[in-house]
Amino acid sequence: MAATQSDSYVPPALRVWRRTGNQAGAPVTAAALLVTLLALLPLAFVIGVTIQTGWSTVMQLLVRPRVGELLVNTVLLVVLTVPLCTILAVALAWLTERSDLPGRRAWSLLAAAPLAVPAFVHSYAWVGLVPSLHGLFAGVLVSVLAYFPFLYLPAAATLRRLDPGLEDAAASLGVKPWAIFFRVVLPQMRLAIWGGALLVGLHLLAEYGLYAMLRFDTFTTAIFDQFQSTYNGPAANMLAVVLALCCLSMLTLEAATRGSARYAHVGAGSARLLRPHRLGKQATVICLLLPALTAVLALGVPLVTLTRWLIAGGAAVWRIDEIVPALGQTLALAAAGALLTTCAAMPMAWLSIRHPGRLNRVLEACNYITSSLPGIVVALALVTIVVRIAPAIYQTSVTVLLAYLLMFLPRALISLRAGIAQAPVELENTARSLGRSPGRAFWAITMRLSAPGAAAGAALVFLAITNELTATLLLAPNGTHTLATGFWAFSSEIDYAAAAPYALIMVLLSLPLTWLLYSQSKHLAGR
Amino acid sequence: MSTLELHAVCKSYGSVCAMNNVSLNVETGSRTAIVGPSGSGKSTLLRVIAGFESPDSGSVVLNGKILVDGTNEIPAHRRVIGFVPQDGALFPHLTVAANIGFGLAGSPAERTQRIDELMEMVALDRRMLARWPHELSGGQQQRVALARALAQRPQLMLLDEPFSALDTGLRAATRKAVAQLLSAAGVTTILVTHDQAEALSFADQLAVMRDGRLVQVGPPLDLYLRPCDETTAAFLGDAVVLPARLENGWADCALGRIAVDDSARNGDAKIMLRPEQLNVAEIAAGDTDAQGRSGIVIETDFGGAVCNLGVRLTATAAENTAGSTLLVRCPGPQAPAVGASVKISVTGSAHVLAA
Structure with missing residues (x-):
């Protein structure tokens, strides 16, 4: 005890790292702080x-x-x-x-x-x-x-x-x-x-x-x-x-009315199957x-x-020269946004699993609050702030991607957290005792095991961006046409037939997301 | 010769002190068990040795090489210390072969040969090499984890409650097999457990840990018969503790005059006996020969080979000890029935507990 008291002062947030002897911690905390500060921009x-x-x-x-x-x-x-x-x-x-x-x-x-x-x-x-x-x-x-x-x-x-x-x-x-x-x-x-x-x-x-x-x-x-x-x-x-x-x-x-009670049955899983209620004829x-x-x-x-619109429109509404670029731009934006968001969520997800503490809980809560704000508020905030402090990126894809990051970060965060939780720290420790350096142990074990979670999170963000309309309309640079904005342009002009192909492609792209959410909810239930 | 030395190691988490001035020596090739209730800091001790945690102060030395002290620290991956955690911690995305070969360097042929050796060492069939961890039973998983830890030929093996997830029958067998295997390989071993029976059976050297301190270290039999205090006595097994008056190596107590292991102390003290040291013999009805060391069986707990008896001492003229109940252990088939009068005798000497 005497030894700990004579230690020089270390701020509480950083003390965690000394204790565990994990030198990688401080930069990770710094990265998480940076993302959180960014997320607080709209507020x-x-x-x-x-x-x-x-x-x-x-x-x-x-x-x-x-x-x-x-x-x-x-x-x-x-x-x-x-x-x-x-x-x-x-x-x-x-x-x-x-x-x-x-x-x-x-x-x-x-x-x-x-x-x-x-x-x-x-x-x-x-x-x-x-x-x-x-x-x-x-x-x-x-x-x-x-x-x-x-x-x-x-x-x-x-x-x-x-x-x-x-x-x-x-x-x-x-x-x-x-x-x-x-x-x-x-x-x-x-x-x-x-x-x-x-x-x-x-x-x-x-x-x-x-x-x-x-x-x-x-x-x-x-x-x-x-x-x-x-x-x-x-x-x-x-x-x-x-x-x-x-x-x-x-x-x-x-939050005030939810209550804190957890009603879920805690145990090694229910042994019995549910018996369905009989309805009668x-x-x-x-x-x-x-x-x-x-x-x-x-x-x-x-x-x-x-x-009906697709039949009425016939082949004429499939203007390939417009639809293909719109699809391409949508996919490019969605891929870039998914990658950016998943990477940005990584430090926070890692901290919340490996070093849960008050500071990290507060950081995480900040990210959730921002994403609960409507896209239009995020977009307005970015327009106002970007014009003032970084006019160079106004009306560029950077601003759009930033908006996606702020809006969809929790989707990546939740999946990533679940993924990292699949890789208990004990496995990483074991890898270290078998001669792997901390970095290589993290890569070989934690990254590998959390990859499915990261992929699921990235997919969720990808599909959310595919269908995003509001922020894209406000922030996208001139000449950017995504599926959603293309659809919107035609249907605003009451050209419903021309909008139909865009709607169809968006629905088709969303099917995997729906399937993912559906099977995730099954998985949560342990079946 | 000492391979592993811990000198005054301290480690705390916030205000919780997990290790308080812990010093320990472990001989080459020996087996040490660290036993203590949960939260006593025994796992922390293991993690400090493995290098997963840094101590706040103190030093750890292995074969004369400093693993950690106030200024230097060798990271976990350069210590070459084997570690088998509680649930085995097999990598779920790797097959048995890849798990065992995880820490191995060298050409594929060399690795395959070494993996085969290791499989043989832990008595697993080669056909299991292609299996996934979730396809193995708990005992098999532990053996794969052990083989994986043995792969780099560590001088020291750390076992963190590796048997606690196994069934009772399997646990004893696995423990014995692991002990023999590690002894044959000449690997110094430290086992952490909360199960005193496991610790007593496994170890050459037993260390009892409580509230972050090592309260007693020594050969298992020594600790069992001569624990340093009442809590340790009770932790290592059932104990009969009686107040007594000591005089020149003898104690006067409810059981009469019995020998004690400390002839230097005199006056009032507490003495301890293990229930197996008490013997009961049934007294036929009408036999009035019995003196102060007789009692009546008031409860029996038949457990097969062994039967635990509750015996209430008959009051003697000299002392008012009626009502106190003793725990006595006798062979199950010969156990007297409830209500029987029995004569109690003592084998060996009683241990005088520190004041």
């Missing part, structure tokens, strides 16, 4: 722009009927859509996981499949089918269909993992089946529902294309219009501040209606509209 922008605008101007810009109207629209959208999504997702999850509904596997896949259709393609399909569709009702309808799988996947995964012993115990205590669902099953799905609801809520706040096409005004569409008309005006910035505040309060609300027919109707609305409508 800094929100705070900075508010201070710079001045209180009276802020009040002038925010206290007006237009802002009130947007707030009401946005709040109504969230308040109506999230509960509807939850009910639909939980009902579908129960039917596909816990009942003897015919064709459960197929229905389960169909319930996840709408994720393959980008949100703005959903609304494109509906507008193509019912041109007069617009306003709040349309917004809620299309949002529910586009986003309910975000709740379905975790809800189904949790239901699959629940310990059937609990339900048996409740039944033996004389509780009726319906009451068991509400008193035993539903409470255990709480974490899954809260997490999924937060994800849906954040998407509702951030989405631009879906609502622009349905002519339903939210903060995001209003900011976009402002930016288009006045470029970098304080009006757009102040609306972005309000939008950011909405996102942050949603995060806070979720009449109930089966009624219950089949729900997944069937959902599939028709969420998959049938896009499919029918796309097919």
Whole structure:
């Protein structure tokens, strides 16, 4: 003890490295800090722009009927859509996981499949089918269909993992089946529902294309219009501040009400398989209606509209000279963005697994907060800051890639963390005791074993970028046409037939992502 | 001659002291077991020797070469010390052959030959070389891990609770096989375990660790019969501890007058006996010959070969000791029934615990 006390002072953050004798640690921490500082740029922008605008101007810009109207629209959208999504997702999850509904596997896949259709393609399909569709009702309808799988996947995964012993115990205590669902099953799905609801809520706040096409005004569409008309005006910035505040309060609300209880059964895996509930003949027919109707609305409508436009357009809409470059640019941006994001996530992921501590938890939380901010806020922040401090990279791919990095870092982070967790430090130590230097041991063991996780993370980022519209529209240099912006240009000109090939390619590219998410949720459940 | 020497090694994590002034000598070719409850710092000790952790102060010397001291430190990969962790830690992405060959240099032919040798050494079939770690049983995994650690011919082998994941039957057999194998290879071995029976059976030298300190080091039999304090006594096995009055190598206690191993101390003290040192003989009904060392069996715990008895001493005129219950161990088939009157005698001498 005396020896430790006589040691010269070492800052707490760096003490970890001395203890473990791991000299590689300090640069890794520095790299993680750098990425985090970058990730905090949008928040800094929100705070900075508010201070710079001045209180009276802020009040002038925010206290007006237009802002009130947007707030009401946005709040109504969230308040109506999230509960509807939850009910639909939980009902579908129960039917596909816990009942003897015919064709459960197929229905389960169909319930996840709408994720393959980008949100703005959903609304494109509906507008193509019912041109007069617009306003709040349309917004809620299309949002529910586009986003309910975000709740379905975790809800189904949790239901699959629940310990059937609990339900048996409740039944033996004389509780009726319906009451068991509400008193035993539903409470255990709480974490899954809260997490999924937060994800849906954040998407509702951030989405631009879906609502622009349905002519339903939210903060995001209003900011976009402002930016288009006045470029970098304080009006757009102040609306972005309000939008950011909405996102942050949603995060806070979720964190405050989520609770910390972990309901998942902890143990060596459940030995027994779940016994499906029997529905009975009449109930089966009624219950089949729900997944069937959902599939028709969420998959049938896009499919029918796309097919119709593609037939109507014929060979003429396949302008190879435009589509191929757009595909090429999309793939190039997505590949570069995925690589950059995965590399940037590496130090943070490594720290959070190998040296979990308060500092690292705070760093990680910062990254999650930024990515919960809508793409449009990130884009505005980058425009403002880049023009001021590094005008050379304004209107270049660098800015676009930076935006992707900030928006999609957690996707890479989560997969990478899971990957590195597959390589316990004990294996690395063993490699060192067998004569490998620390660097070579890390490369031969940890990198090799976390490669699948890194690849999955990179794939998630890649596909997210493929379908990204908002930030790309705002930040891409002149002459850049991605699939999403190409699609958007044509459908804004009401040339729906010409937009159809782009939509089709995006859906096809998204299928692997959907499959990945689907099988990941299966894997989480241990099957 | 000493191969491994630890001098006053200290290591703490924040405010938790995992190793407090630990000094230890390990002879060439010997087997040392470090035993202690979980959290006692025994794994940290092993990791410091292996080079996975740096001590805050103190030094570690192997064959006269300084592994670590205040100024220098040889990194783990240059120490040539074998290490077998708890679950074997086989690389899941490599086959058995690639795992064993991980630390081997040389041409493919040389490597193959050495791998074959090692497989034979740990008594595994060559056909297993192409298997993946997850296709092996727990015992096989441990043997592959041992072969992998032996590959570079280390002078010192560190075993971190390598048998604890195995079934009871397999554990004893594997332990014996590993002990013989390492002795035959002349490799100095340090085993860390929380299982005292395992430690007693494995070691030439036993070290008991508690709260970051080595509380006692010595031959297993010495520590078993002459533990330094009551906690150590209880940790190494069941113990009967009695208050006694010492006088010139004799103790007066509830069992009468018995010999002790310390003739220098006099006055009140605590003495310790192992339950196997107590013998019981049934007294036929009506036999009044029994004196102060008789009692009544109040519970029996039949365990096959051995039966544990709870014996309540009969009150004597001299002392008021009625009510105290002794643990006695006797051969299972000859165990007296509950309620039987028994005569208790003592084999060997009692150990006087430090005050």
